[in-house]
Amino acid sequence: MSVVLLGYRGSGKTTVGKIVAKRLGVGLVDTDSLIVEAAGMPIREIFAAKGEGYFRDLEHEQLQRALAEGHAVISTGGGIVVREENRRLLRESGRFAVYLHGDVRTLHERITGDANSHISRPNLTNLGGGLEEIEYLLSIRDPLYREVAQLVVETGGRRPEEIAQEILRGCRERGLGG
Numbered sequence: 001m002s003v004v005l006l007g008y009r010g011s012g013k014t015t016v017g018k019i020v021a022k023r024l025g026v027g028l029v030d031t032d033s034l035i036v037e038a039a040g041m042p043i044r045e046i047f048a049a050k051g052e053g054y055f056r057d058l059e060h061e062q063l064q065r066a067l068a069e070g071h072a073v074i075s076t077g078g079g080i081v082v083r084e085e086n087r088r089l090l091r092e093s094g095r096f097a098v099y100l101h102g103d104v105r106t107l108h109e110r111i112t113g114d115a116n117s118h119i120s121r122p123n124l125t126n127l128g129g130g131l132e133e134i135e136y137l138l139s140i141r142d143p144l145y146r147e148v149a150q151l152v153v154e155t156g157g158r159r160p161e162e163i164a165q166e167i168l169r170g171c172r173e174r175g176l177g178g
Contacts (some may be wrong), residue, residue, distance in 0.1 A: 002026075003167065004074045004090060006081060006145045007100035008138060010110035012155050012163060013075040016100065019164035021073040024171070030075045034062035060086055067093050081144035090148045096176055098167050099149035101142075104135045106156040150174070 003020055005013040014030055021028040032043060035058045039046050046055045059077055063086055066074045074095070080086050090097055102110070108131050146152065151170040155163055 002071050002074070002093075002095045003171065004076060004093070004095045004097045005100060006076055006090075006097060006149055007078065007155075008102060008107055008134065008141065009078040010107040011078070011100040011102045012110075012160055013100055015160045016155075016163045016167070017073045017075040019160055020167050023164065023168055024071075024073065026071045026073060027069070028075060029066045029069050029072045031059065031062045031066050031080065032075075032077045034065060035059055035077070038062060056083060059083075063089060067095065079141070081141060081148060087144060087148050096151070096171060096174060097149045098170065099145040099152045100155050100163065101145070101152050102155045104131055104138060107134050107138075 003017075003024070005017050005020075007013055014028075017028050017030070035046070035055070036042060038058055038061070039050075041049070043055065046058070056079070059080060060083060063076065063080060066072070066076075067089060081090075111134075151167070153163055153166050153170075
């Protein structure tokens with residue numbers, strides 16, 4: 001059983017991914033962690049030192065690595081869907097792709113409430129990382145997440161356990177275990 005979690009930063013991919021992986025009895029693979037490991041530096045530093053293009057190249061390589069893992073829950077970076085080649089890989093992987101959708105305000109609250117996020121993650125536009133940046137990037141990414149996802153799960157106002165239960169129910173309904 002393999003599940004790929006998609007969604008914007010702060011949507012709960014890693015938190016929910018841990019619960020789903022435990023319930024399915026598989027490992028959790030986090031593509032952002034693989035990128036940091038491969039580059040030997042935090043994502044913020046990769047962006048500052050080498051630029052977004054270099055980061056996206058690493059992201060593509062690590063997505064391929066994660067998809068080669070076999071049975072696992074894969075937590076992807078929020079921008080993984082930006083490149084068509086990544087969306088194609090995800091669609092062709094045979095993995096159950098789930099989009100964790102959060103509204104702009106919820107995502108902003110989660111991001112600003114996570115001290116580590118601000119330290120380790122760069123702003124992605126000149127909008128400064130706040131509500132306007134999230135709204136702008138979601139307007140671009142939301143259709144891309146939906147293009148790849150077989151299930152969309154609303155995360156606003158819900159506990160990680162509830163979200164995980166919905167994903168596992170989606171797995172069972174598709175005959176994928178869970």
